[in-house]
Amino acid sequence: MSQPDLAAEAVVKRFGDHVAVDSISFAVERGSFFSILGPSGCGKTTLLRMIAGFLAPDGGDIVIGGKSMRGVAPNRRPVNMVFQQLALFPMMSVGENVEFGLARRGIGRAERRNKAGGMLERVGLAGAAGKRVDELSGGQRQRVAIARSLVLEPTLLLLDEPLGALDLKLREHMKIELKQLQAEFGTTFVYITHDQSEALVLSDRVGVMNRGRFEQLGTPQDLYYRPATAFVAGFVGDSNRVAGRAAGIDADTVLVETGDGWSVHARRHGPVAVGDPVEAFIRPEAATIGRQPDQLPQDQPAHEGLVESLLFDGAKSAVLLRETRSRREFRVALPQTGQFADLRPGERILFSFDPTRAACFATASGEHA
Amino acid sequence: MREPDAPAQARTSPRLALLMTPAFAWLGLLIVLPHVELAVLSFRAQVGPRHYVPSLLQYRTFFDQPEYWRTFLRTAWMSVVATFATLCLALPIAWVIAKIARGRASAWLLLACLIPFWISETVRTLGWMILLRQSGVLPALLVDLGITAHPVELLYRDSTIMVGLVYNSMLFMIVPLISSLESLDNSLIEAAYDLGAGGLTVLRKIVIPHAAPGITAGCIIVFMLTLGDYITPTLLGGKDSGWFTEQIYTQFITRFNWAQGAAFGFLLLGLSTAIVVLGLKITGQRFGDVMGRR
Numbered sequence: 001m002s003q004p005d006l007a008a009e010a011v012v013k014r015f016g017d018h019v020a021v022d023s024i025s026f027a028v029e030r031g032s033f034f035s036i037l038g039p040s041g042c043g044k045t046t047l048l049r050m051i052a053g054f055l056a057p058d059g060g061d062i063v064i065g066g067k068s069m070r071g072v073a074p075n076r077r078p079v080n081m082v083f084q085q086l087a088l089f090p091m092m093s094v095g096e097n098v099e100f101g102l103a104r105r106g107i108g109r110a111e112r113r114n115k116a117g118g119m120l121e122r123v124g125l126a127g128a129a130g131k132r133v134d135e136l137s138g139g140q141r142q143r144v145a146i147a148r149s150l151v152l153e154p155t156l157l158l159l160d161e162p163l164g165a166l167d168l169k170l171r172e173h174m175k176i177e178l179k180q181l182q183a184e185f186g187t188t189f190v191y192i193t194h195d196q197s198e199a200l201v202l203s204d205r206v207g208v209m210n211r212g213r214f215e216q217l218g219t220p221q222d223l224y225y226r227p228a229t230a231f232v233a234g235f236v237g238d239s240n241r242v243a244g245r246a247a248g249i250d251a252d253t254v255l256v257e258t259g260d261g262w263s264v265h266a267r268r269h270g271p272v273a274v275g276d277p278v279e280a281f282i283r284p285e286a287a288t289i290g291r292q293p294d295q296l297p298q299d300q301p302a303h304e305g306l307v308e309s310l311l312f313d314g315a316k317s318a319v320l321l322r323e324t325r326s327r328r329e330f331r332v333a334l335p336q337t338g339q340f341a342d343l344r345p346g347e348r349i350l351f352s353f354d355p356t357r358a359a360c361f362a363t364a365s366g367e368h369a
Numbered sequence: 370m371r372e373p374d375a376p377a378q379a380r381t382s383p384r385l386a387l388l389m390t391p392a393f394a395w396l397g398l399l400i401v402l403p404h405v406e407l408a409v410l411s412f413r414a415q416v417g418p419r420h421y422v423p424s425l426l427q428y429r430t431f432f433d434q435p436e437y438w439r440t441f442l443r444t445a446w447m448s449v450v451a452t453f454a455t456l457c458l459a460l461p462i463a464w465v466i467a468k469i470a471r472g473r474a475s476a477w478l479l480l481a482c483l484i485p486f487w488i489s490e491t492v493r494t495l496g497w498m499i500l501l502r503q504s505g506v507l508p509a510l511l512v513d514l515g516i517t518a519h520p521v522e523l524l525y526r527d528s529t530i531m532v533g534l535v536y537n538s539m540l541f542m543i544v545p546l547i548s549s550l551e552s553l554d555n556s557l558i559e560a561a562y563d564l565g566a567g568g569l570t571v572l573r574k575i576v577i578p579h580a581a582p583g584i585t586a587g588c589i590i591v592f593m594l595t596l597g598d599y600i601t602p603t604l605l606g607g608k609d610s611g612w613f614t615e616q617i618y619t620q621f622i623t624r625f626n627w628a629q630g631a632a633f634g635f636l637l638l639g640l641s642t643a644i645v646v647l648g649l650k651i652t653g654q655r656f657g658d659v660m661g662r663r
Contacts, residue, residue: 054559074562087560091578100574101564148564 005030005065005155005188006051012059013046020046022212023060028156028190028205033182035191037199038209039235044192045160047209051190052081052158065155075104080149081158085165086141088133094120094144095129101152119151120144123181138166142174150185159191163198175201196236200224208232227269230361233281240287240330242280243363246272254360256280262326265301265355270362277363284318285333287353289340300352305330307347319343321351411631427632437616437633444613445640447527448595451534455542455591456584458535463546464576468555482543490537494604497533498524501605525607533601538594542587549583550576585652585659589645596641613637 004027013021020043028034036044049055051062053074062069065078080101089097098116107115113129120128123143128136136144142162149157159178163171179202182189193199199206200220208215208223208231216228227233234241244258254272257263266280290296305321308329317334332351334340343349414424431437466478485493500506501523508520523529553576561571577584602612613633620630649656 052563054562074559075565075567079563081560081563083556083560085554085556087554087556089557089560089575091575100561100566104565104567104570152564 003030003066004028004063006034006190007063008047008051008060009063010060011047011050011057011062013043013050013055014058019212021050021057024209024212024214025060026207026214026217028188031186031188032204033179033189033191033202035193035199035203035206036209037193037196037206037236040194042209043212044194044209048081048158048160048190048192051156052079053077078155079158080152080154080156081160082142082145082149082162084160084162086145086162088141088144088148090133092133093129094125094131094133094136097133097144098129098148098151101148105152115151116147119147122184123147139170139174139177142166143177146178146181150181150187154187156188156190159189161193161195163193163195171198178202200236208235210235227281227359229270230279230281230363233269233359233361238284238331239281240284242266242282242328242330244278244280246274246276246278246360246362249274253355254278254280256360258326258328260326260328262303262323262328264303264353264358266358266360267356269359272360272362278360279363280358280360282330282353282358284331286357287330287332287351289319289321289332289334289349289351291349293350296350296352297354300354302350302352303330304348304350307343307345307349309345310334310341310343319349321349324348407631407634410628411635413628415628427629428636430629431632431636440611440616441613441636441640443611444596445644447531447534448592449644451531451538451595452588452592454531455535455538456588459539459542459546459587460584462539463543463550466543467547467550468553479543479547482540486540490600491604493537494533494601497529497536497605501529524605525610527606530602530606530610530612533605534595534598537598537601538591541590541594545583545587545590546580549580549586553579581652581654582659585649585654588648589659592644592648593641596637 006028008024008026010023010025011021012019012023022043024047036047038044046055050057051064051069053069053072053076069077089100092100095113095116098119099112102112102115117126117129120126123146125140125143125147128140128144133141133144145162146157163174163178166174175198178189182202189202191199191202200223203220205217205219206223207217210231216223216232218226218228223232223236227236233239242256242258242262242264244256244263246254247257247263248255249268249272252268253265254268255263256266256278264280264282266282272278288296288300293302296302304324306324308320308322311318311320311331315336318331319334319340321330321332322328323330330351411427412423412425413421414426416422431441462478462482466475466482470478498505501508503520503522503524505523508517508523511517512520557575557579558571561575566574597614599612599614599618602610603615606612614637617630617633617637620626620633645656649659
């Protein structure tokens with residue numbers, strides 16, 4: 001790993017008695033896309049504002065480009081930020097917005113205009129310099145906000161949920177555009193979001209944050225396939241959550257009994273002892289359904305349920321079942337072949353999943369996600 | 370059953386007219402009518418007992434007598450200075466109330482600005498006289514502190530008039546400023562800092578352009594109040610304060626020369642209109658935008 005562009009060293013921030021950021025350490029490699037993913041109120045915005053310099057940490061240090069940022073004001077940091085509501089200056093034209101930072105560095109008018117024009121062209125807004133900000137569409141404003149920051153060639157670009165204000169279709173589009181922009185410019189991006197899909201699609205590495213701490217730091221694949229904690233398993237991607245007690249442990253496989261007549265097998269993650277309250281997380285796409293036992297993989301324990309409803313969503317279609325004995329809900333992804341498109345609510349169906357792809361965690365006291 | 374369209378319309382018009390009557394009555398009786406009367410008065414000269422002819426004499430007198438137009442220009446200039454001073458003092462106060470103080474604190478601060486205005490202008494100005502007159506609080510304090518040997522008269526100076534004018538105008542500047550600063554998104558300020566701006570640049574490039582309608586509205590109100598003020602310049606500046614409203618008063622009340630007083634009144638109206646229009650031109654704003662937006 002080359003020298004990190006951003007390193008947080010045991011950063012702490014308290015608001016009164018509340019610890020918003022609780023001794024967080026991480027490093028972001030040069031030129032990578034790093035996301036901080038967490039529910040609202042987890043402290044991610046506080047962390048970002050400390051990196052930008054709008055808040056001072058109560059403990060620890062933030063190092064950007066090898067230099068400690070202790071006591072460095074936001075206007076002196078090699079960091080720029082794309083704000084949640086973009087914060088484009090409405091009293092200035094698009095060109096003046098992009099030139100703003102350059103003018104602050106004392107760059108002459110002609111060069112400023114040149115650079116701003118070039119940057120607008122690179123984000124696909126050639127010739128928009130003379131327009132007013134409110135003449136642009138949501139996606140175009142987004143690009144102006146990014147251009148305004150990138151024209152300063154910062155070591156680090158911070159993005160505070162910049163897609164939050166866009167409608168769904170545009171958000172999907174801008175997601176791809178952001179990733180392409182980052183690849184093209186090679187600037188290190190630090191991205192804050194509560195949307196796990198954004199974090200998974202965009203990032204090289206993701207820190208999953210909860211209650212002021214990182215639950216897990218890893219690649220999107222790590223988070224999805226090898227969640228470190230129950231919180232990550234529940235927060236990243238869709239999961240069926242089966243809570244119960246560990247009735248038996250065989251090597252790494254835990255037998256989870258729900259207490260209302262159902263039991264499932266799941267792979268142990270972290271310490272689990274017999275008798276512990278546990279939770280098993282099973283992804284809808286890790287499960288299979290079948291009308292006959294021979295339609296299920298033979299090495300997996302079979303379960304039985306009644307079809308509750310069909311959730312048609314194109315490629316993401318699923319069926320919602322109720323396990324026969326416990327009456328618990330369970331969601332299974334439908335195969336792309338359209339094989340089970342004729343399922344009817346109330347129909348009896350068999351389902352199974354690979355226990356090694358189901359994650360079992362001991363339930364921490366007071367853990368809610 | 371009623372027919373929906375035509376009768377409804379017919380019912381609305383008289384009701385609307387009724388609603389508008391007080392406004393029109395107010396405008397007509399208190400503003401238009403007296404001004405028409407004054408205009409007629411100002412354009413005539415008395416040539417004999419109860420004998421008047423149309424004439425520009427009143428206006429010519431104004432330009433022929435240096436004392437009149439000097440007072441006129443002095444009033445205009447001091448009002449401009451007072452307006453600017455009020456703006457400079459009110460902006461930080463409005464900033465604190467709108468942006469720094471939170472919740473209750475900001476309400477209390479605004480109340481603190483408002484409370485002096487529960488008292489009449491005359492009483493407030495008399496308060497200043499108690500503080501500043503030769504036998505008053507401040508000159509005595511200066512002697513006690515050894516700064517002056519004898520109590521100095523702090524009244525009857527131009528700077529004293531200025532203090533009184535700024536003090537009396539403060540609230541009318543602070544209120545429009547607060548409302549225009551409150552609508553300024555804090556993230557714009559942060560974004561400007563983030564892009565490398567310092568405090569002064571943020572003020573010049575972000576805060577003032579955003580607050581421009583509020584600043585202009587406040588300046589227009591304060592300028593007009595100051596220009597037309599009578600009590601403050603007279604009480605704090607003394608008999609020879611050299612305020613133009615005093616000249617008008619003298620013409621109407623002391624000399625009983627209503628024609629001259631009316632002409633002066635119109636000149637003052639023309640002056641305030643001209644300066645307001647000039648101010649809007651310089652700052653590139655429109656009157657409707659300034660007064661319509663809060």
